[in-house]
């Protein structure tokens with residue numbers, strides 16, 4: 001079974017999970033290739049939900065294409081669940097997210113939701129976070145000072161460059177990757193994150209940081225994780 005099939009399988013499991021929610025509510029929807037599988041699997045059941053809130057422009061576009069209603073988060077007061085992927089997840093349910101650059105809106109929507117339903121394949125499960133470079137979204141003019149502050153944590157900091165992943169912005173690979181919020185991303189490689197809650201709070205306090213891609217405060221509530229044997233459901 002290849003990774004695409006594993007993503008599809010867990011996307012379908014997440015569809016079944018959210019269809020257990022009573023009808024007529026709003027659903028939070030994440031960003032990335034696994035979240036895309038979930039959106040595609042849920043599309044035939046879109047009328048079960050009164051609408052969605054989206055964590056990125058790319059997700060909004062996909063949701064609208066399928067005919068989902070996409071609401072402004074400011075107009076939403078109750079969100080029973082948020083479904084999204086992860087780049088790494090530890091045994092306590094803390095995650096690294098932001099590989100796709102949508103970490104800030106992802107964290108905002110996650111903070112609104114009663115339940116974070118994380119969907120991934122088992123390659124994302126790690127004993128300690130940090131093999132995946134930690135994304136930090138920053139205000140562009142703070143790149144220098146934030147880089148120096150982040151280096152104090154012991155990792156190697158690099159500015160993420162555009163990979164032609166944003167054709168809408170007409171960016172070239174030598175330019176910084178720009179987020180949906182106009183921020184830049186610093187990726188911190190080589191960390192061993194043994195206390196994710198503490199590191200999340202410390203990095204969030206650096207002036208110029210918009211959001212760190214550590215989801216320790218907003219950790220997972222239900223993990224759906226796929227491997228060749230099927231999908232396992234773990235409640236935290």
Ligand code: 5RP
Nearest residue numbers: 032033034085098099100102
């Ligand atoms: C985007 C994210 C994604 O959830 C994360 O990168 C996982 O993506 P994928 O499902 O494509 O592996 O945090 O900002």
